[in-house]
Amino acid sequence: EHAAATPHRAGMAALIGPPNVGKSTLLNAIIGEKLAIVTPKPQTTRTQITGIHTVPGLQIVFFDTPGIHQRRGRLNKALLQAAWQSLHEADVAVACLDAAKAQKAGSVAAQVANIKGPLLASGLPLLVVLNKVDQVKDKGLLLPLLQEAAELFPEAEIIPVSALRKDNLDRLVARIAAALPESEPLFPDDQISTAQVRFLAAEIVREKLFLQLRQEVPYGVAVDIEQWEEDPETGFTRISAVIYLTREAHKGMVIGKQGQTLKQIGVLAREEIQELLEAKVHLELFVKVKEDWTENPAMLRELGYQL
Numbered sequence: 001e002h003a004a005a006t007p008h009r010a011g012m013a014a015l016i017g018p019p020n021v022g023k024s025t026l027l028n029a030i031i032g033e034k035l036a037i038v039t040p041k042p043q044t045t046r047t048q049i050t051g052i053h054t055v056p057g058l059q060i061v062f063f064d065t066p067g068i069h070q071r072r073g074r075l076n077k078a079l080l081q082a083a084w085q086s087l088h089e090a091d092v093a094v095a096c097l098d099a100a101k102a103q104k105a106g107s108v109a110a111q112v113a114n115i116k117g118p119l120l121a122s123g124l125p126l127l128v129v130l131n132k133v134d135q136v137k138d139k140g141l142l143l144p145l146l147q148e149a150a151e152l153f154p155e156a157e158i159i160p161v162s163a164l165r166k167d168n169l170d171r172l173v174a175r176i177a178a179a180l181p182e183s184e185p186l187f188p189d190d191q192i193s194t195a196q197v198r199f200l201a202a203e204i205v206r207e208k209l210f211l212q213l214r215q216e217v218p219y220g221v222a223v224d225i226e227q228w229e230e231d232p233e234t235g236f237t238r239i240s241a242v243i244y245l246t247r248e249a250h251k252g253m254v255i256g257k258q259g260q261t262l263k264q265i266g267v268l269a270r271e272e273i274q275e276l277l278e279a280k281v282h283l284e285l286f287v288k289v290k291e292d293w294t295e296n297p298a299m300l301r302e303l304g305y306q307l
């Protein structure tokens with residue numbers, strides 16, 4: 001006799017919400033690793049970071065979006081764009097709200113003002129997470145907030161959680177899973193992130209190299225991030241990057257007299273990567289020769305180029 005086979009489900013879940021409601025904390029709690037940068041300061045997540053939750057029968061690919069809020073400026077415009085872009089790619093939207101803040105304000109309305117329209121317009125299955133319930137001491141005060149959220153989003157399920165205490169996250173994961181299509185896994189089961197920040201960091205190194213060498217840049221320079229380690233204790237991120245060249249003869253040019261050119265590339269790149277990550281960075285650069293990498297699809301893909 002056969003056990004009824006449960007279909008494998010896999011898909012994309014977009015975490016959407018104002019800054020500081022705990023989206024990154026929630027993601028890290030579900031994935032079980034420190035993925036997104038979490039600080040008490042809003043706007044920590046500058047790049048869209050994905051986390052991948054894989055268990056038997058299920059794979060959820062999360063987008064942790066930058067907080068959505070109305071502000072001027074090119075960066076903020078780009079952030080908003082990225083946030084809504086992620087919604088187009090998602091199978092389910094998870095709107096995150098801060099229960100403690102809502103309780104103080106007496107309403108969730110202010111927190112959903114900027115997201116309600118686009119969320120409803122997206123037509124996606126919607127889950128509304130009321131996070132930080134650990135900070136609402138009198139649980140009776142949660143009821144009117146849950147009711148208000150249910151009225152604002154009639155089709156959505158409202159799920160109170162505490163990302164910090166990992167309360168009710170099983171239920172949230174189960175509801176996300178139920179909203180995903182039947183599908184084979186989208187990523188290998190040991191992959192927890194697509195780590196787009198790595199690609200950006202590699203691009204920064206490449207840019208500094210171009211600036212240092214000016215018109216002498218050899219054809220076929222690539223940068224690969226080989227090691228990336230965040231130390232939650234010190235807040236330092238240790239990064240090792242390899243600069244690939246196609247000719248042995250180019251090495252001297254990139255390294256420079258007594259290593260001065262490479263050193264300068266490292267100094268400038270480190271400063272900018274620190275800004276990107278909003279964390280202290282220790283950057284090590286290596287130079288390697290790999291003759292025909294520019295013709296090697298596997299290597300191109302590994303370096304982040306879309307073929």
Ligand code: GDP
Nearest residue numbers: 019020021022023024025039040132162163164
């Ligand atoms: P994001 O901007 O939405 O990604 O928010 P973060 O995940 O960076 O969290 C912002 C702040 O809220 C941090 O200080 C977190 O420790 C805190 N926080 C997140 N989730 C919870 C929670 O469930 N309970 C409490 N008390 N604090 C939380």
Ligand code: MG
Nearest residue numbers: 023024044045
């Ligand atoms: Mg965040």
